[in-house]
């Protein structure tokens with residue numbers, strides 16, 4: 001960077017995903033003075049990006065890009081471009097001349113979870129287990145007040161390996177999460193395993209990904225967010241690579257690391273026990289919705305809530321009669 005004559009009109013641009021490993025000398029004043037941080041887009045950003053990619057694609061009157069923005073939290077520009085493209089492919093395949101909102105929502109799932117793998121035939125027992133597992137997740141969100149509403153539940157396997165999933169769409173984009181919301185999130189993640197344990201008296205490998213996510217959240221609560229009483233406000237883990245991997249490193253003694261593991265384990269255990277309690281108390285509604293899902297394979301959040309409210313009303317009228 002040395003050797004440039006400051007009277008010449010040269011400016012230099014650089015881009016990196018790893019600002020953390022840049023030579024400190026490069027970052028001294030007079031080198032790269034202005035930094036433009038390009039983070040994942042927020043809701044408004046996603047809607048604007050969708051508009052750019054939607055410009056040259058024909059869309060019908062059902063399309064609502066604001067709703068798409070809400071459903072794509074965490075997606076980057078390339079994902080969004082890919083979604084519009086997938087939606088267009090879907091419309092063309094079905095012989096239509098314009099993209100509909102349904103094409104777009106299907107495209108979100110294709111990009112996140114892969115295409116539907118209709119030729120994978122699950123045995124009746126496996127299919128039933130997946131149905132109860134997914135409804136376990138969804139039911140916790142309906143029973144807990146801090147959860148995001150369910151948009152869709154499906155047990156059609158997808159090419160990226162999932163056998164089913166619950167799609168949740170927030171009512172608005174949030175930048176902060178409260179402790180209660182995080183605990184509800186972990187409880188929801190463990191709800192799938194809890195439903196298996198309650199209804200089949202055994203557990204399957206299906207919860208591996210849920211456990212991974214739940215553990216990461218619980219760990220961050222203990223080490224980064226100061227949400228664990230025994231460590232108070234002590235920061236125990238540092239984020240080393242915010243942009244790419246999100247890798248963290250512990251900055252504490254080995255004894256503390258052991259204590260962290262114990263705290264994380266206790267937190268997960270408490271959430272799992274809460275999931276078991278909630279689902280045991282609502283076993284009837286769990287079974288009813290899971291059987292319906294087993295039959296239909298995909299249900300909407302509205303259908304889910306309809307059965308939920310129906311069973312709840314019946315329970316109320318029975319207890320009133322008694």
Ligand code: ZN
Pocket residue numbers: 133134137189192193206207210
């Ligand atoms: Zn699950």
